[in-house]
Amino acid sequence: MRRALQIGIPVAVVVLLALVPKLSIDIPVVLNGPLDNPGTLQLLALCLLFAGVALTYDLLFGFTGLLSFGHALYVALGVYVTAIALTRWEWGLWPTLGLLVAVGIAVPLVLGAVSLRVGGIAFAMVTLAFAQAGTVLVQKNPYGWTGGEEGIGLNFDEIPDAFVGVLNTKNLYWLALGYAVLVFVVVRLAVGSSAGHVWRAVRENEPRVEVLGLNPYPFKLIAFVLASFLALLGGVVWLLLIGGATPEVTTANFTLALLVMVVLGGAGTRYGAMLGGFLYTLLDQRLGSLAGSSEVQDLPDVLRVPLSEPLFLLGALFVALVFFIPGGLASLPTRLRGLRAKREPLPEKAAA
């Protein structure tokens, strides 16, 4: 029964999500239009995409205990390698995908091998530095490839027709859903494997893993490469959704957003991280339009200024979350159960 539920619930959720483009239901406040409207579908696709990307980050941070501040680099790598190969070099689809796979394994392997030489906070800073190098490289615009501040508009000639045009937004939505499902399945299999057990052991107590005779380094490197590769695929989906590469994906704030998503949902849990990614993206987009609304614009400055900065609200929400719900949203059911359990024995005592 338990096993059936474990498989049944995710399948039901995926089926429900897959049906979304066929429904024309209005969800007021949360969404701007009916579900089958291309604008809404694109927003939901972005939410699903970030549910997946957040889970790749959770593989590093939540499951293996590696606090990386450079995960944005790999998303950006997927975005820029695809855009450069298709638009600047005018490669075909298959050679581009081949290049992506090669880059997606080689770059994290090299950078991971260097940065994993240090642990803890130093690792965080080194990954941050590598990501910064990526930002600089994009800004520097070598050979006119990256387009600097302007970014690159995607050349759609080689992209399958199903993913081109506003009318096909529903296909992009399914692509994003497929990506989220892929990441979920891969992470589930990986965490359940014997390497996955070592990852969690490393997170809990790395010296102990060493004492038991295992070298944590290769295991951490595998987690790093796997998470980075999946993030790179997310970058490709992002590129198709947005229709171009922009330098915003290379910034440190992008990685910080991933961190916020994972902590929001609950680090070290699959559903939590995905929920966090979904909700964060939805909030980020919707708070932006809230800021532009007349209700907020008419408020006095003291309220208007903070309310019109989505990042301020998200930052403040994040701080509150770390203080009051350290386990993230995923820990809420357990917490509520704990509260009820604590409250229940009380009347008995009073009666006695």
Added chain:
Amino acid sequence: MSTFVLLTITGLGLGAMYFLVASGLSLIYGLMGVLNFAHGALITVGAYAAWWFGEQIGGGYGTRLLVGGALGMVAGAIVAALIELVFIRPLYRRPIEQVLVTVGLALAIGALVQGIWGHDPKPILLPDWMFDTTTILGANVPNDRFVEIGIAAAVLVGLVAFLRYTRFGLVIRAGVENRGMVTALGIDVRRAFTIVFALGGALAALAGVLSGVYFSSIDPARGTSLLIFAFIVVVIGGFGSIGGTAVAAVAVGLIQQYANYWASAGTGDLAVVLLLAAVLLVRPGGLAPKVAH
């Protein structure tokens, strides 16, 4: 030759700012084990407070800069002390949560400053003599570079003296080496935490003001970009070491300038990251061992 001199002095000016940011970060990390992501926000707060006070005061550009800069440092110290007391202290012994809170604060404070004063850079008005140049070995060096280098050198001497000759300095140095032992001896290290945080905040704010002098403007994104290089400086210099931080800051500033000039713009930033990778491969603990002196 004159180009080399100019690049060297400009690089030192840049290194001076990195040092001011990194020394606070390094002491905070060395003593408390907290990676303070909100340090970039403190840079921004200091720079904008200095600019705002300067506007309120009016008067000559020199006075505005001096008084505004001093008040900016006070603002930085107060905000930093508040962060420590309100947000960091309750999460004592939960290092990851502490980092996460500073990340949230960095996002929120940065967005708030941007919301109040906008995205666009604000010009910093400087007295004329700062734009004049002094000729050294055939190079015409803008005078503001000497201000930056002089202030950072004074801070370095002051910090070393503070750490070496005062009682608080002794507590801080001892705390960096072995926090548990200091507590066991009956000394309240937590007071030192607040002081180190406030000190770091004041230095970050000073760096913000000096970055306004260096670039003749301030903008909300400056804090983050300075912070990233300050992180690199801290890792290269070794956590908790003021001397190591100073050496690393100068090295990073110089390499950045030389590479940007002789290779191409932007190469300097990449060269610094390569330097970081090289140092980590050779000495994973940074240049200096973990001792504050």
